[in-house]
Amino acid sequence: MNESPIASVQNVSKTYQQGSRDVSALQDVSLDIGQGSFVAIMGASGSGKSTLMHLMCGLTRPNAGTVTIADQNLADLSDRDLTLFRRAKIGLVFQAFNLVPSLTAQDNILFPLFAAGLDFNTTPDPLDPDPCNNDQKVAKIAERLSITDRLSHRPDSLSGGEQQRVAIARSLITNPAIIFADEPTGSLDSDTGQSICQLLRELCDQQGRTIVVVTHEPNVAIWADDVVVLKDGRIIDQFPTNSFETPQALAAHYQAATNTQHGGSPPSGTNGQINRDGQKNAGRNDDTFTSKGSYELDQPTAS
Numbered sequence: 001m002n003e004s005p006i007a008s009v010q011n012v013s014k015t016y017q018q019g020s021r022d023v024s025a026l027q028d029v030s031l032d033i034g035q036g037s038f039v040a041i042m043g044a045s046g047s048g049k050s051t052l053m054h055l056m057c058g059l060t061r062p063n064a065g066t067v068t069i070a071d072q073n074l075a076d077l078s079d080r081d082l083t084l085f086r087r088a089k090i091g092l093v094f095q096a097f098n099l100v101p102s103l104t105a106q107d108n109i110l111f112p113l114f115a116a117g118l119d120f121n122t123t124p125d126p127l128d129p130d131p132c133n134n135d136q137k138v139a140k141i142a143e144r145l146s147i148t149d150r151l152s153h154r155p156d157s158l159s160g161g162e163q164q165r166v167a168i169a170r171s172l173i174t175n176p177a178i179i180f181a182d183e184p185t186g187s188l189d190s191d192t193g194q195s196i197c198q199l200l201r202e203l204c205d206q207q208g209r210t211i212v213v214v215t216h217e218p219n220v221a222i223w224a225d226d227v228v229v230l231k232d233g234r235i236i237d238q239f240p241t242n243s244f245e246t247p248q249a250l251a252a253h254y255q256a257a258t259n260t261q262h263g264g265s266p267p268s269g270t271n272g273q274i275n276r277d278g279q280k281n282a283g284r285n286d287d288t289f290t291s292k293g294s295y296e297l298d299q300p301t302a303s
C-alpha cells in the first residue's frame with residue numbers, strides 16, 4: 001500500500017455489556033484497507049464481522065483502539081459530527097436493501113444526498129470532474145447500474161436484484177470514500193447475487209471505489225481482492241483471492257483457516273497490514289442486536 005489507507009483499524013477491541021456480563025466481540029484487531037481495494041470479511045456467525053463493520057462505519061465506538069476513515073480519527077468526532085461524517089463519506093448497502101417503500105427509486109437514490117446536506121443543483125460535486133445537477137447525477141449512476149428505466153418505480157415494483165442496484169446507486173450518490181456492504185447478496189438468488197458481485201467488482205475496477213463486503217459466501221468473497229477471516233473476535237487469516245481459481249478452492253482454504261486454532265497457512269501476498277492473532281472464545285449470546293438491516297439508517301421511516 002503506497003499511500004495512507006482509506007480505512008485503518010488499529011488495536012481495536014469491542015465489548016458489549018449484556019446484563020452483568022461482558023461479551024467480547026472484537027479483541028485487538030488491526031486492519032488497513034487501501035484506497036480502491038475490494039475486501040471481503042468472512043467468519044462464522046458471531047465471529048465479529050458486523051461489529052468490525054459497524055466500527056468502521058462509525059455506527060458504534062470501540063472500547064479501545066482507533067478507527068480512521070479518510071484520514072479522520074472517528075474518536076475525534078462528536079456523535080453529531082460522526083453522523084454527518086458517515087452520511088457524507090460512507091456508503092452503506094444492506095442485505096435487506098432498506099429502501100423507503102413510499103419513495104421512487106430516484107428519490108431513494110437522492111435521499112442520502114439531502115441527508116448529508118449536499119445539493120448538486122446549487123453546489124457541484126467537487127469530486128466529479130463532469131459537473132451535473134442532482135437529476136443528471138442520478139441518471140449517470142443509474143445508467144452505469146442499468147436501472148435507468150426503473151427510476152420512477154417504487155421498491156415494491158422492482159425485483160430483488162433491481163432493488164439492490166437502487167441501494168447501490170443510493171450508496172454512490174454522495175461519492176463516499178468507502179462503501180460497506182453487509183451480506184449484499186443474502187436476499188438474492190444465486191445468479192442475481194453474482195451480477196451484484198460483478199457490479200461491485202466493476203465499480204472497484206472502473207471507478208476506483210473502495211468496497212468492503214461482509215459475507216459468509218465464498219462465491220461472493222472470490223470477487224474481492226483480499227479476504228479477511230475473523231474467528232472469535234480476532235483476525236486469524238488474510239489472503240489474496242488471486243491464489244484461488246474457484247470459490248470451492250477459496251472455501252477450502254477458508255475452512256482450513258477456521259478449523260485450526262491460529263488460522264490457516266501463512267497467507268501469501270499479504271502486505272503486512274494485517275495483524276493475525278490466536279483465538280479467544282466470545283460466543284454469540286445476545287438477541288437484542290440484529291446485524292442485518294438494523295442500523296441507524298439516516299432515512300425516514302416509510303409512511
Ligand SMILES: Nc1ncnc2c1ncn2[C@@H]1O[C@H](COP(=O)(O)OP(=O)(O)OP(=O)(O)O)[C@@H](O)[C@H]1O
Pocket residue numbers: 016017018023024025043044045046047048049050051052282283284285286288289291292
Ligand atoms: N449489542 C450487542 N449486545 C451484546 N452482544 C453483542 C451485541 N452485538 C454483538 N454482540 C455479540 O458480539 C459477538 C460478535 O457479534 P457480530 O454480530 O459482530 O458477529 P457476526 O460475525 O457479524 O455474526 P453474524 O454473521 O451472525 O451476523 C457475538 O458474540 C454477539 O453475540
